Amino acid sequence: MRVVFAGTPEPAVPSLRRLLESGEHEVVAVVTRPDAPAGRRRTLQRSPIGALADEAGVEVLTPAKPSDPEFLDRLRTIAPDCAPVVAYGNILRPAALAIPAHGWVNLHFSLLPAWRGAAPVQAAIRAGDELTGATTFRLEEGMDTGPVFGTVTEKVADDDTAGALLERLAVSGAGLLVATLDGIADGSLTAVPQPAEGVSVAPKVTVDDARVRWSDPPLAIDRLVRSVTPAPGAWTEFRGQRVKIGPVSTTGFDDLAPGELRVEKRRVLVGTAGAPVALGTVQPAGRPAMPAVDWTRGAQPAAGERFE
Template identity: 65%
Template sequence: MRLVFAGTPEVAVPSLRALLASDHEVVAVVTRPDAPAGRGRKLMRSPVGELADEHGIEVLTPAKASDKVFQARLRELEPDVCPVVAYGALLPQSALDIPRLGWVNLHFSVLPAWRGAAPVQAAVYHGDEITGASTFRIVKELDAGPVFGVLTEPIRPDDTAGALLDRLAEAGAGLLVSTVDGLANGGIAAVEQPAEGVSYAPKISVDDAKVDFTLPGLAVDRRIRAVTPEPGAWAEFRGERVKLGPMTRAEGVEAAPGELVVERKRVLVGTATWPLKLGEVQAQGKKRMQATDWARGSRIEAGERLT
């Protein structure tokens, strides 16, 4: 079949690679416009756009999917189906109506759980033991279309959202190709999502990633892992923001919420329950480093806290 793939970040690259290696023809890619990045703030192509360029595939970068010029070109390409992975923009009905078999999205949850922009982060934060990925036909309502296929993936105790998403991106690529294969041979049918079990995972902001050490240690641990690597956990120390990597449970010390306890080989921080051992820390204007090195350089005094 003729495919127009829509996606933007690195997490979408495994799916595009898998489709390029399939029996189908990727005739074009739709991705978000080039954006400034790095210290020089130079305009950079998205990871999906870069891969398309490497394969000599036409790249479409509309500011909005409602753009008439974009939609006219999409009609000219005559796609049978448009696979989508983390494209990052809303698709109006006028665009949804163009491909013969619609737009098929790979979403990183077992729908109808965790519809929205941050399903993996939500699954980690809420302590889910199992998550997965789903392919579904895009409709106007957010992530509510009928489902073609599902896979499941256990969430490990030390999983960050980034590590879990990497696994789902690789496994999900195979699910997306299988779905497109099924559409091509007529061997797959979409099933409406149940009305029960719907939950939502809105985009996580930088403010959402601030760590609240007055919460129980389990909740603090989950929050940090859920926002690693993006947008990144943080707290304040001496009035300045410090970024925090994943932590582990510690024993043998009592500490008030946020209180820092510096030992020779470890740095602990208190929560509402048990303390946590700090992993990596990054102070403003500094490189990421082990907590012991940060504590040594900061000369932390007894009773000082992360807030």
């Protein structure tokens, strides 16, 4: 099939790469978010998908909105058979959805109808799910509500961060997406409506969502921190300044108050609503992340001092 691929960030790269290597499908164009400022100098930078398409010599379309008339006209001219989508980052309206002959096929990183929305991997970790996966489905106007073509499952490890889990899902999901397009092309695959039961929603994670509440139980803190690693990154405040923290580990019983710090020879403990947790890394503003013990050598927390 002739396909137009829509995607933007790094997790979409394995899918586009698999399609470019496929002998069954021809990627005739790529749709991605416009170049955006990046780095300290704020120079315009191509999205990971746009950069890969440039390397492959594929036409790159970067509409400010996918409802722009010029973009829709170009898409009609290209006349793709199908349009696979992986983390594009823009809402597709009916005018765009109607153009590909076989519609737009989205790869979503959850087992739908669980965790519809922008942050399914983060939500799965924060909820303590033991199993997650990826789903291919036909896009429609509702948020991740379209009929399902196929799924692939993935176990959630006890130490998984959102970044590590998403990296695995991006690879396994790429295989699922190509297999889905194969099935659409040869007529062997039919989309099935999602069940009405088991619906959950995973909205975009904000910076405020990533703030650690030390009055929470240690398991909840562990899941929160892992769910927002690497982005936007878990954070707390120390002496009125924001610091980011990496994944923590749970410990045995202790009597620290929520947020209270205790510096030991080889670890740094923080009190919670239950047993304290041991910090992994700490990143003060404007500095690189460092082991928690190294951070305390400079910060020198006083006895009884707390994260806020």
